[in-house]
Amino acid sequence: MALPPILVLGTFIGFPIGLAFLFSIGFTGGLNEVLSIIGQDVRGRDGKLFTLQAYKDVIADPRFAGDVKTTLIVSFVATVFVLLFSTGIGLLQRLRGGKLSSVLTALSLTPLFIPVVISSWALYTFYGSAGLYRTIFHSFGIDVPQITSTMLAVIIGSIWVSLPFATLMITSGLQSVPNALIEAAQDAGASLITIIRTVMLPLALIPIIIALTFTSIGILGSFTVPFFLGANQPTMFGVEITNFFSVYNRPQQSIVMAFIVFAAASGIAFFYIWANFRNAKESGRV
Amino acid sequence: MRKNKLVSILAVAGLAVATLGFTASTSHAAVFQVRLYVSGDTNVERMWLTELIPAFEKANPNYNVDVSSFDLHGKNDALTLAKIIAASKLKRDAGFDVIEAGFVQELGLKGYLTIPTSSRMPNINNVPASLLAMSKGGIPYRASTVLLAYNSQVVTTPPKTLDDLIAWIKANPGRFTYNVPSGGGSGYSFAQTVVDKYLTDAEIEKLVTEVNKPLQAKWKQGFDLLKSLNPYTYGKNGTYPSNNAATLSLVSNGSVDMATVWSDQFLSGLKAGTIPSYWKVAQVSDRSLTGGPAILGIPKGTRQGVAAQRFVNWLLSPVAQNIIVGGTLNGYPVVPVSMLSTANQGKFAVGTDVSKLRSSYLSSNNTDFKNQWALEVPGK
Numbered sequence: 126m127a128l129p130p131i132l133v134l135g136t137f138i139g140f141p142i143g144l145a146f147l148f149s150i151g152f153t154g155g156l157n158e159v160l161s162i163i164g165q166d167v168r169g170r171d172g173k174l175f176t177l178q179a180y181k182d183v184i185a186d187p188r189f190a191g192d193v194k195t196t197l198i199v200s201f202v203a204t205v206f207v208l209l210f211s212t213g214i215g216l217l218q219r220l221r222g223g224k225l226s227s228v229l230t231a232l233s234l235t236p237l238f239i240p241v242v243i244s245s246w247a248l249y250t251f252y253g254s255a256g257l258y259r260t261i262f263h264s265f266g267i268d269v270p271q272i273t274s275t276m277l278a279v280i281i282g283s284i285w286v287s288l289p290f291a292t293l294m295i296t297s298g299l300q301s302v303p304n305a306l307i308e309a310a311q312d313a314g315a316s317l318i319t320i321i322r323t324v325m326l327p328l329a330l331i332p333i334i335i336a337l338t339f340t341s342i343g344i345l346g347s348f349t350v351p352f353f354l355g356a357n358q359p360t361m362f363g364v365e366i367t368n369f370f371s372v373y374n375r376p377q378q379s380i381v382m383a384f385i386v387f388a389a390a391s392g393i394a395f396f397y398i399w400a401n402f403r404n405a406k407e408s409g410r411v
Numbered sequence: 412m413r414k415n416k417l418v419s420i421l422a423v424a425g426l427a428v429a430t431l432g433f434t435a436s437t438s439h440a441a442v443f444q445v446r447l448y449v450s451g452d453t454n455v456e457r458m459w460l461t462e463l464i465p466a467f468e469k470a471n472p473n474y475n476v477d478v479s480s481f482d483l484h485g486k487n488d489a490l491t492l493a494k495i496i497a498a499s500k501l502k503r504d505a506g507f508d509v510i511e512a513g514f515v516q517e518l519g520l521k522g523y524l525t526i527p528t529s530s531r532m533p534n535i536n537n538v539p540a541s542l543l544a545m546s547k548g549g550i551p552y553r554a555s556t557v558l559l560a561y562n563s564q565v566v567t568t569p570p571k572t573l574d575d576l577i578a579w580i581k582a583n584p585g586r587f588t589y590n591v592p593s594g595g596g597s598g599y600s601f602a603q604t605v606v607d608k609y610l611t612d613a614e615i616e617k618l619v620t621e622v623n624k625p626l627q628a629k630w631k632q633g634f635d636l637l638k639s640l641n642p643y644t645y646g647k648n649g650t651y652p653s654n655n656a657a658t659l660s661l662v663s664n665g666s667v668d669m670a671t672v673w674s675d676q677f678l679s680g681l682k683a684g685t686i687p688s689y690w691k692v693a694q695v696s697d698r699s700l701t702g703g704p705a706i707l708g709i710p711k712g713t714r715q716g717v718a719a720q721r722f723v724n725w726l727l728s729p730v731a732q733n734i735i736v737g738g739t740l741n742g743y744p745v746v747p748v749s750m751l752s753t754a755n756q757g758k759f760a761v762g763t764d765v766s767k768l769r770s771s772y773l774s775s776n777n778t779d780f781k782n783q784w785a786l787e788v789p790g791k
Contacts, residue, residue, distance in 0.1 A: 159497040163489060165775060188786060254646075255664045274650035356650045357591050357789035367486075372593035373782040374489050374775070 149380045151176035164376040183381045191359025196345060196386075199276060199361060203283035204341040210284070211291040211336065215299040215329075216321060230292065237289035245353035248282050249273055252354075274356045282350035287343055291336040298332030299325060331400045338397035342390045362386045443718040444475045450485035450512035451705075452595070452655060454679055458740040466734060467725055474718060480507065484595065484654060488514055495710055499523050505710050508719040511552075515708035517774045519548030525709040531720040534727035537746040539766035542704050545620070549706035552726045553735045554743035554765040555675045556702025557600035558692040562668040569669075569693040573608060576695050577636070579669070580643050586668040588645035588652060588661055591789070593781040595655035596771070600701040601671040602784055603771055606633030607698045618772045627779055634787040641791060649790045662686055671700060678741035702768040704745055743768075 144156055151170030153161035161167045168178040183189055214233055218226040236244060252258050252272040262269045272278045302325050310320045326333070348363035355361060360368075362382055369379035449459055456478075464476045482491065492514045498505035510518075518524050527543070527550050529536050535543065535550060542551045559576065561569045565586075570576040580587040590598030607615050609632040617623050641649035645667050652658045655676060661667045663686050672692070680686035694700065707726070709719045725731055729751065732744040736755040744751060748759050772780060 159493050159500070162496060163493050165778060186786070191790075254661075254666045271646065274646060274648070352653070356648075357653075358649075358785055359790060368593060368785065371486050371489050372778070373785070374778040375782070376489070 145380045146384065148377060149179055149384055151178065160376050163374070165374050167375075167377045179377045179381050183378050183385075186378075188358060188365065192362055192365050195276060195279075195355075195359045196361045199279050199283060199351070200341050200344045203280045203287065203344050204337060206280070206284050207287045207291045207340050208295075208333065208337060210288060211295045212299075212326075212333065214292055215296040216325065218296055219299040219302065219325070220317075230296065233292040234289045236285050241286055241349045242353075244285060245282055245349050248278065248285065249353050252278055252281075273354055276355070278354035279351045279361065282354045283344045283347060286347070286350060287340045290343075291340050294332045294336040294339075295329065298329035302328045331404050334396055334400040338393050338400075341393050345390055345393070346386060442473055442475075443715060444477055445715055445718050445722045446506065446508045447476055447478045448480045448482070448491065448507040448510045448512065449478060450482040450488055450491070452484060452676070454676055454740055455511075455705075456481050456483070458735070458738055458742075462734050462738045462740075463726065463731060466731070467722060470725070470730070471721070474722065476722065482512075485513055488512055492517070495523060496521070499711065502712065504712075504714050507710060508713045508715045509722060510708045510710065511705060512708075513777070514774050515549040515706045516545075516547040518708055518710070519546065520773075522548075523711055524548040525711050525713070525716060525720070527709075527720075527723075531717070532724040532727070534724050534746075537750065538727060539745070539764075541766045542745060545770060546704065546706045549708040550723050550727070551704030551706050551745045552723070553732075553740075554702060554704045554745055554768060555673055556694075556743065556768050557597050557671050557700040558674050558677065558694055559700065560662055560670050560672045560677055560686075560690055560692050562665070562687075563689045563691045565668045569691070570695060572697045573604060573695050574697065576669075577605075577640070580640055583668065584643045585645055585647050587643070587670065588658060588667045589671045590652040590654055590658045592784045594653045595658070597655050597658060597671045597673050597676075598651065599771065599777075599781070602633075602637060602788075603780065604695075604698050604700050604769075605637055606630050606780075607769075608636075609633050618776045619770050620773060622773065622775050624779075627776065627783070630780070630783060634783065637784070637788045638791050641788070649788070651789060659686065662690060674702070674743070675741045679739055682739075682741070699769050701771045702743075703770040704765070704768075705742075 148157045148160065151168055151173075152175070153167060153169045161169070166182070168176055168182065170176045211233065214226065214229050218230060250256050254271045254273075256273075259269055259271065272281070306324055306328070307320060310324050315323070346363055347361065348367060351361040352364050352367075355364065362385075366379045366382045366386070369375045369382065447459070447464075449455060459478055464478070467476060468474060480491075482488065491510075491512065495505045495507070495510075495518065515524070524547075526548050527535055532550070538551060542554075545551075559569060566579075570579050589601040592599035592602045610618075610629055614626055614629060617626055638649075641647075644651065645661060652661060655673060658670050658672060659676060659680055662670050662672065663680070665687075674692065677686065677690075677692055681688065681690065707723055709716060709723065713719060727746065729746065732746050732750065733752050733755055735742040736744050736751055736758060741758075743759075743765050744755075745765055748756055771777060
């Protein structure tokens with residue numbers, strides 16, 4: 126019964142990935158022939174079993190180290206802030222409720238309804254050299270530095286884009302913590318911090334981990350936000366892969382980078398699988 | 412083949428109906444479909460969709476031009492090139508009859524284009540032979556050049572030479588910008604012009620006409636100069652606007668006093684009022700900023716080759732060239748200026764010769780150049 130989905134996945138996802146992987150290790154013939162005719166600096170295996178020359182080229186490229194650093198810093202910092210914000214909003218809503226938490230939740234969900242291109246452009250004009258942010262400071266005689274074209278702008282943009290999903294996930298996770306448990310802890314004299322630390326967060330751990338993995342993988346592979354808001358160089362991998370593939374016409378090197386990002390994302394996905402597995406175990410399915 | 416037969420039967424039928432004197436509506440007779448692929452900026456898209464194509468279809472009622480593929484900023488050029496070559500290898504239809512893109516010369520060099528002849532396209536006789544030779548089997552149909560735009564309220568005498576310009580940039584930190592070469596031709600032109608400063612005419616000619624890796628080593632000196640400008644360009648930190656439009660927006664909001672811009676985009680902006688009227692343009696000398704023709708190509712073995720050639724021939728007619736010059740694009744013609752209407756002739760200085768524009772490198776050198784720039788210049 127599982128055959129049709131496997132067939133579809135194999136044909137449309139597995140096969141192209143396999144083909145791209147073969148291309149990255151020097152199989153330039155067959156279905157990769159046209160790409161290797163057009164692409165520049167394509168490394169063939171020249172009769173050998175395979176070659177890692179394209180990987181060596183990419184790693185030896187002076188841009189690589191800067192790109193890795195930028196991608197990791199942006200992904201890490203933005204994910205931490207997204208988790209802090211969404212957990213904060215979730216706790217506020219669960220423990221206090223009221224108008225403030227409703228307003229915060231509504232605001233944090235707004236980016237869900239605004240296309241990323243539009244919001245990136247809006248952030249670009251807002252933080253840009255002649256944007257409102259600098260104009261306000263300027264009217265008080267303060268000359269603040271421009272934020273666009275820096276890593277900071279990319280982090281701000283990534284937080285904006287990733288916040289809604291994490292908030293939805295974590296808020297619903299915290300909502301499902303039974304009142305009885307919180308009240309029991311209160312009756313036993315536990316402080317608010319203790320209740321959050323020992324009762325609420327552990328019970329919402331799985332949704333938090335799912336939010337963490339999706340947020341960090343999403344930011345790791347993002348293109349629009351760093352393209353609009355980031356510096357030309359170093360940049361994040363999403364932008365660099367696109368540059369290599371189209372404007373520099375180096376498809377093989379862009380595929381190599383894609384596999385490197387894929388490997389990093391797989392590392393993060395491990396947590397997701399672990400969380401799901403634990404979830405299944407708790408509900409007795411495994 | 413069957414489809415062609417059907418088309419010709421339909422055409423004959425249409426002709427018969429017309430000769431019988433029936434008042435058949437012309438829109439029903441649109442039987443020759445030319446599929447156009449355009450890779451360019453929005454101003455180019457607007458010119459095709461709202462000016463050239465309607466005028467052509469009006470003059471040739473039984474033709475229909477379909478712009479099914481418009482590739483903004485040419486982001487998918489590499490993929491399209493792959494598609495055309497693959498289709499040609501498999502002897503299949505590539506899906507385009509006429510292509511406007513930066514890679515047309517490359518296609519021509521590799522032998523994938525229908526060679527233009529004056530028997531099918533008599534109007535190419537009006538196009539300077541040097542432009543045709545440079546197009547490698549493509550057909551130039553308009554030109555534009557990159558110019559130095561400056562705020563005349565701040566800059567009273569614009570730099571005359573490239574060296575003057577570089578001196579000005581250093582004397583006025585943060586007031587000049589050019590966009591990332593890979594993002595648009597106006598920034599590319601400045602970067603190539605600076606690099607060309609250290610190359611001989613013969614070396615530049617080679618990079619324009621042939622794939623030449625060893626010669627690319629000579630770019631180093633120019634890239635070093637560009638890198639040394641990082642603290643002096645807009646932002647003062649080695650970051651550059653991402654494309655032509657981003658440069659123009661810095662021009663319009665007064666963030667810079669000088670920038671390199673496309674002549675056509677600048678004039679359209681002035682006309683539309685998005686660029687303040689006190690902005691002016693000038694050309695520099697001793698390596699002038701590059702420009703050149705936009706080139707069309709007709710792939711070999713396309714289904715509508717004859718119709719495509721007729722369309723291209725029309726684009727080279729004075730009617731179409733007047734639209735290119737006088738319309739929203741404000742382009743340069745590829746036919747002698749004297750063939751244009753008097754109003755349009757007035758737009759050009761006496762002696763303007765499009766065949767004298769300094770061209771950019773051949774596309775694979777050009778790609779390597781963009782890659783090298785990203786490696787050597789920004790963020791350093």
